[in-house]
Amino acid sequence: MISAAEIYIGLMSGTSVDSIDAAAMTFNDGQLQLIGTYSQPIPAILKRNIIDLCQPGRDNVQLYCQTDSQLGELFATAVVALMSAESIAPDQVAAIGSHGQTIRHAPPGASAIAFTQQIGDANIIAARTGCKVVADFRRKDMALGGHGAPLVPAFHQTLFSDPMKSRVIANIGGISNITVLANNGHCYGFDTGPGNLLLDAWCNKHTGCSFDDKGIWGASGQSDDKLLSRLKFHPFLALSAPKSTGREAFNLSWLEQQLTDLDLIAEDVQATLMNFTAQTLAEAIRALKEPIDEIYICGGGVFNEALMTQLQSNLGAIPVQSTQQLGLDPAWVEACAFAWLARQRLHGLPGNLPRVTGASRETSLGAVYLP
Ligand SMILES: Nc1ncnc2c1ncn2[C@@H]1O[C@H](COP(=O)(O)OP(=O)(O)OP(=O)(O)O)[C@@H](O)[C@H]1O
Numbered sequence: 584m585i586s587a588a589e590i591y592i593g594l595m596s597g598t599s600v601d602s603i604d605a606a607a608m609t610f611n612d613g614q615l616q617l618i619g620t621y622s623q624p625i626p627a628i629l630k631r632n633i634i635d636l637c638q639p640g641r642d643n644v645q646l647y648c649q650t651d652s653q654l655g656e657l658f659a660t661a662v663v664a665l666m667s668a669e670s671i672a673p674d675q676v677a678a679i680g681s682h683g684q685t686i687r688h689a690p691p692g693a694s695a696i697a698f699t700q701q702i703g704d705a706n707i708i709a710a711r712t713g714c715k716v717v718a719d720f721r722r723k724d725m726a727l728g729g730h731g732a733p734l735v736p737a738f739h740q741t742l743f744s745d746p747m748k749s750r751v752i753a754n755i756g757g758i759s760n761i762t763v764l765a766n767n768g769h770c771y772g773f774d775t776g777p778g779n780l781l782l783d784a785w786c787n788k789h790t791g792c793s794f795d796d797k798g799i800w801g802a803s804g805q806s807d808d809k810l811l812s813r814l815k816f817h818p819f820l821a822l823s824a825p826k827s828t829g830r831e832a833f834n835l836s837w838l839e840q841q842l843t844d845l846d847l848i849a850e851d852v853q854a855t856l857m858n859f860t861a862q863t864l865a866e867a868i869r870a871l872k873e874p875i876d877e878i879y880i881c882g883g884g885v886f887n888e889a890l891m892t893q894l895q896s897n898l899g900a901i902p903v904q905s906t907q908q909l910g911l912d913p914a915w916v917e918a919c920a921f922a923w924l925a926r927q928r929l930h931g932l933p934g935n936l937p938r939v940t941g942a943s944r945e946t947s948l949g950a951v952y953l954p
């Protein structure tokens with residue numbers, strides 16, 4: 584029996600808008616114990632509204648407010664289902680860390696006014712679950728001049744560093760980001776570019792499936808050099824860190840502009856997108872100053888077998904493995920990171936790494952909502 588208020592629940596709904604991930608864990612003496620997980624599907628209409636809200640130019644305050652409430656309810660539903668499945672009582676939960684759904688991310692440098700917005704009303708989550716909620720993790724870092732992203736490196740450092748090995752933890756979600764854990768203790772990281780988001784968008788448009796299972800469809804095509812070189816011309820790729828990105832920069836309409844005057848079959852475009860994701864991630868890793876001994880992947884991209892094969896072939900002798908090899912299921916690393924960030928908040932400990940985000944100082948992240 585776990586004693587009172589020791590459990591933290593992480594809630595993650597990422598750029599892919601594939602599902603809401605809820606993970607319950609304890610974290611004592613540096614050891615994470617995953618108690619249970621729950622994946623909440625997102626109804627198709629809500630998914631469409633979220634993706635609509637992500638497009639600058641299609642601004643709709645009514646839709647924004649409604650979606651904020653609807654997502655608050657859906658996040659709460661996911662937590663209630665998890666707590667019920669695992670017989671967790673509200674008084675056993677120290678806090679829920681809710682990332683929220685990003686609908687806009689305009690980091691410093693990308694626009695004249697920096698902002699980032701995650702929605703899914705935390706008041707509703709607190710009221711429905713009877714638990715304390717920590718939310719709005721990114722904006723304090725941005726208020727201090729940072730990108731508010733990526734925020735997972737401090738968690739990766741706590742859990743996955745090894746004094747004998749220089750490691751990279753790569754999260755392939757909608758966007759890909761890496762954390763470098765050098766064997767001298769240095770830790771830094773940044774977004775490398777697209778993860779699954781372009782692959783999902785193209786696959787959905789041409790097959791009706793929300794993702795390309797195991798990368799089988801993409802692997803049936805041939806990567807096109809001309810398209811690949813156009814994609815690699817994206818200005819984000821040439822920026823130096825700190826850097827972060829989102830759907831504003833990588834989306835279907837940008838891809839379709841690159842396809843103008845190219846006559847390619849859909850499978851070849853998918854193959855090229857897979858190559859693009861693998862190459863941009865591998866090139867970011869190969870350009871690091873430290874020689875890297877091991878690479879561990881988390882996020883849904885790890886289940887795209889064709890992408891993993893390409894990544895390994897782009898990285899030569901450096902072994903590419905799953906975070907499962909380090910003891911944490913790759914599907915739940917992000918949700919656990921936000922559970923851990925909620926714990927950092929309650930303990931008044933920092934959640935950001937200024938070297939990663941560019942913020943002027945370390946700070947505890949998130950606002951606390953009481954039930
Ligand atoms: N079996 C599979 N085959 C191929 N791709 C998969 C498979 N399972 C999951 N994925 C990919 O992983 C994606 C979901 O990954 P994940 O949940 O890590 O991303 P996310 O929600 O965008 O998270 P974040 O932005 O926080 O990193 C799916 O949209 C899909 O593209």
Ligand SMILES: [Mg+2]
Nearest residue numbers: 597599601602
């Ligand atoms: Mg997801």
